Amino acid sequence: MADVLWTKNTVYSVVTQYTNQTLPVGSVLATNPSYSQFRSLNSSTGLKAIVIPKGADLSSANQTVVATLVFDTSLNLTTQAGLPVRSLQITLNYQGYQTYTPSDGGDDKIALVFSYGNIVPNSVLVEGGTGKPTNLTSTAARGLLTKLTADATNTNLLSTSDGYIALLPTFEMNRTPTTSGLLTDVPSTTVCFLAGTEINIPEGVKKIEDIVVGEMVLTYRNGETTPKKVISVRKKRVVASSADEHPVRIKAHALAKDVPYNDLLLTGEHCLFLDGYFIPARMLVNHSSIVRENTTQYDVYHIECEEHAIISANGAYAETYLDTDHQLKHDGNVITIGRKTWANDAAAPLGTQRNVAEPIWHKVAQRSGVTLPLVETVEDPDLHLIVNGDREIRPYRVRNDYYLFLLPEYIEQIHLVSRTSRPSDVVGPFVDDRRHLGVLIDDARLFYDDECIVLETPFQEASLSGWDVMEGSRCRWTSGSALLPIEKTSVPCILSVHVRQAGPYLVENEMSDASSDKFLVVAQG
Known part of the structure; x- marks a missing residue:
């Protein structure tokens, strides 16, 4: 991938429709707003713009950019402590790109594909607050990130479950993007x-x-x-x-x-x-x-x-x-x-x-x-659900590593949310596993009336949002907020999730600095 360098602040508007072209219902992408062939519409979170600052660099060696998300506060769709969120900063993780030929016959263009990473600490600004950035708790940050990912999953142009967003050059396309054939360069992490x-x-x-x-x-x-x-x-x-x-x-x-x-x-x-x-x-x-x-x-x-x-x-x-x-x-x-x-x-x-x-x-x-290192850990994964984007549901029973959740009717989206830790942080830097791991799931099923539905999608769909790589056996790690696809329910039901492995997790207030000063220096004899 050739390097991409933003030489000025670039504002991408959230849009859902081309002029004179039809896209799937609810599809969303982002593009520069200065081109008239796109019509700006709000997403289900009220997200109206993605701003990438001048100097941001994307390359094979640098796969992440930090962007500012700007929300329409009048819609009051994304809130924090009861106040509408005005803006926040978030990392965008590069997933790949597509090459498109403009319908006017011009040169081929590139569409960059990203997934949401993590909300930057002390970056959330709310309407009507103190004017100073809010520092979210990890639970609030996970919930907000879950909502953003769910929004991209529900409305994104690329797939029904990837949770990706596309930052597109400003031109008219002759076909719609798809993850089929997505080109990804193997990252050559900076070795210098x-x-x-x-x-x-x-x-x-x-x-x-x-x-x-x-x-x-x-x-x-x-x-x-x-x-x-x-x-x-x-x-x-x-x-x-x-x-x-x-x-x-x-x-x-x-x-x-x-x-x-x-x-x-x-x-x-x-x-x-x-x-x-x-x-x-x-x-x-x-x-x-x-x-x-x-x-x-x-x-x-x-x-x-x-x-x-x-x-x-x-x-x-x-x-x-x-x-x-x-x-x-x-x-x-x-x-x-x-x-x-x-x-x-x-x-x-x-x-x-x-x-x-x-x-x-x-x-x-x-x-x-x-x-x-001397690090304090906890074994409890704090496993819970975020349903329909913003409602939290805690398990009503945990027995033999089975977590049971009572779901009300009309649930159409579930995220499994938990603590995460990296083995390289918990065990030591000599462990070459820097994945943010939540819980290892090997069974999930829904019970209602006299029926039992085994949920197989997490073990079959490699690109499912919030899940780590497919394992050799029928189990899979979450990465902290994992989408669990279900058909929309019309009656109350019970969700059963079996956790094969979880933790240990770094104690929350030590997460950010657990690898910075927790090594013990002993006297030399």
Whole structure:
């Protein structure tokens, strides 16, 4: 995917209809309002505009943008503490794109597809309030996010259950968007050094930002040193939208004496070569000798050789760039995809498995007297329902991990809502699982009158909103607010949900900083 950079504040209006074209009932998309071929209409949440600020960057290395949602407060459809929400900030997660040919025969255009991510803390403004942003509780934030996702699910143009929104270039299309054939580039998460990193070259050392194509760098393998030519260099500006995108600082002597000899700054995905494996820097963070920098904007540099290689960066062994992106190459009407892989092209194996990374983490941590984090957890998933977009229903009985909910009549939409935690936060950074996991569900069914309806959609529909990837067996994790499709009920009924696994979850007030200062430094003997 080519980089997309917003050079000015771009306001997308929520619209539901093309002039002289018919779309599915209730379909919704977003586009720039300055073009007359679109007619702006309000969604069921009162959302009227999506604003992406100047400088927002979307690329294979940066898959998230922060947008401002603006609501029509006169409709009073989305509220907080009884007051209509005027605006809020939210992360939009890139899902893919579609290419369209305008009906006027002009050049092909791209429609970008996003899903809602998380509401930005302290960003909700309400009408008639103090004028200061509101800091929502996690329950309120989940409820509001559920409502927004449900709105996109009910009315989105792409599918009846994806919960996606489309930010479209401003032109008239000759067909309607669909998730069928959605093109998604494999994210090449930023794997780079920061400025000032010294790379060994045959003549001595050279800063990463001064290396040019055609120069030789020293590479290391099996005890041998070999000069290799640099075939690609790249500089990129990173704007971090979360702590996971902050750079990692490997402090001097963190790995061994004089390794590195000066602090080494690199992105979290960049790998160090340790004990025969490439280990991503993020999996070594111990908040003492290896830390996340509180830097939200920074320049990064990478160099690529003809083959993936081990180089010396400030005296520490690290990797050159390995391009594992899909490379789309057009030859007439034929599209070929070339791709390098860790299995076939890497200079050493990738050591993200826990049995590999954990001993290395402890070995490095021991040098600075650090033990595992002290985090407070809770086992209760706080599982409940949000029905019809805004009504909360708690279980009336929980027994043997079966949660029973009494549903009133006329329910047409259910979301399973729970706490979430990431295994990498609860267990340690050496666990390469950064998914936000809610509860693992292996059975859901409705009971009414004398009938029982087994709900199979979560185990059959891969793109169902709020669910993690399909598992090998008949079970699936939620990601905190999972859509449970049902036919509209006309009578009261009972929903039964079986939770195979849940928790532990970080205590709510420690969620944001559980990975920042909870490591225990012990006295060195």
